[in-house]
Amino acid sequence: RHQTTAGYDMVHYGHSNQLRQAKAMGDYLIVGVHTDGEISQHKGPPVFTQDERYKMVRAIKWVDEIVEGAPYVTTLETLDKYTSDFCVHGDDITLTVDGKDTYEEVKRSGRYRECKRTQGVSTTDLVGRMLLMTKTHHSNIGHSDYQQHTDNFGKVGPMSTLIQGPKGHSPWTGVSQFLQTSQKIIQFASGQEPQPGDTIIYVAGAFDLFHIGHVDFLEAVSRLSDKPYVIVGLHFDQEVNRYKGKNYPIMNVHERTLSVLACRYVSEVVIGAPYAVTRELLDHFKVDLVCHGKTEVHPDKDGSDPYAEPRKKGILHTVDSMNSLTTDSIVQRIIKNSFNDATVTSS
Numbered sequence: 001r002h003q004t005t006a007g008y009d010m011v012h013y014g015h016s017n018q019l020r021q022a023k024a025m026g027d028y029l030i031v032g033v034h035t036d037g038e039i040s041q042h043k044g045p046p047v048f049t050q051d052e053r054y055k056m057v058r059a060i061k062w063v064d065e066i067v068e069g070a071p072y073v074t075t076l077e078t079l080d081k082y083t084s085d086f087c088v089h090g091d092d093i094t095l096t097v098d099g100k101d102t103y104e105e106v107k108r109s110g111r112y113r114e115c116k117r118t119q120g121v122s123t124t125d126l127v128g129r130m131l132l133m134t135k136t137h138h139s140n141i142g143h144s145d146y147q148q149h150t151d152n153f154g155k156v157g158p159m160s161t162l163i164q165g166p167k168g169h170s171p172w173t174g175v176s177q178f179l180q181t182s183q184k185i186i187q188f189a190s191g192q193e194p195q196p197g198d199t200i201i202y203v204a205g206a207f208d209l210f211h212i213g214h215v216d217f218l219e220a221v222s223r224l225s226d227k228p229y230v231i232v233g234l235h236f237d238q239e240v241n242r243y244k245g246k247n248y249p250i251m252n253v254h255e256r257t258l259s260v261l262a263c264r265y266v267s268e269v270v271i272g273a274p275y276a277v278t279r280e281l282l283d284h285f286k287v288d289l290v291c292h293g294k295t296e297v298h299p300d301k302d303g304s305d306p307y308a309e310p311r312k313k314g315i316l317h318t319v320d321s322m323n324s325l326t327t328d329s330i331v332q333r334i335i336k337n338s339f340n341d342a343t344v345t346s347s
């Protein structure tokens with residue numbers, strides 16, 4: 001038994017990768033998550049509430065158990081209380097409000113292990129992307145004047161953003177520093193093939209900034225069967241931008257792939273799914289059910305219904321996630337928080 005502790009405010013695939021590495025160091029991974037009060041005291045108010053943060057961490061497949069309201073400083077007493085042999089943290093230092101290393105005590109007693117930070121993603125970077133809701137997001141032309149960009153928020157049409165960057169990078173992924181590798185996908189993938197008797201459920205979408213609304217949706221979807229095999233079709237960045245507008249997606253398809261694979265309700269991901277759920281796709285994966293949440297279904301480029309085929313076959317289900325959170329509303333929270341001068345916690 002071992003444990004890792006943090007705020008887990010804006011959970012991204014960097015956190016998931018930390019939990020994956022931590023799990024590999026032992027048998028049973030306990031994750032301590034701080035309360036809102038504790039985070040506010042040391043770092044400023046979090047963007048997500050403690051209940052949202054607890055649920056989000058629970059949905060990550062490498063997590064065996066969570067401790068709600070874990071103390072900010074990890075002491076030997078905390079480790080003993082949860083019968084953890086050691087604790088794990090990334091290779092960066094976390095300080096308390098008075099500048100002390102929060103792992104000082106456990107480090108001294110040799111009950112501390114370190115895992116590697118994931119290159120190319122951090123909360124600070126993601127918040128930066130959200131605040132840069134302008135043409136530079138997808139155009140790859142560097143600007144650093146946040147004020148100018150936020151003034152343009154929402155006023156720049158998606159098609160005017162299709163400018164090829166000066167270095168010839170893809171306009172759709174130029175903003176991300178993350179380098180996808182086959183190794184990372186293998187580490188995150190379930191590796192499970194559908195078994196006889198499984199119900200194969202297909203869902204498609206952007207799943208941008210993978211959040212608790214997505215988790216609630218996928219959990220509800222997986223509850224539709226005793227033996228669910230959930231395949232998530234991820235639309236390419238260009239497709240997402242066509243129907244979501246502004247400068248969406250905030251995370252490119254490589255990043256969204258890892259976020260979705262880290263979720264315990266997901267069995268497989270299609271990286272770059274066709275927007276229309278065609279008969280070929282349904283036959284290829286032997287899909288039994290197609291699900292969509294209560295959110296709007298945007299028409300295809302030619303105005304047609306992307307779910308026409310599963311609707312015709314009578315296998316389209318609307319699933320209520322009972323959660324109204326959207327990527328857009330998260331971006332609004334972040335913008336509000338930054339203008340209130342609050343800090344976004346980065347661990």
Ligand code: C5P
Binds near residue numbers: 206292295320323325
């Ligand atoms: O908007 P996006 O494409 O990321 O949504 C992916 C799927 O998650 C859709 O089926 C959508 O209806 C569902 N969803 C949901 N509840 C939310 C957010 C998304 O059911 N709060």
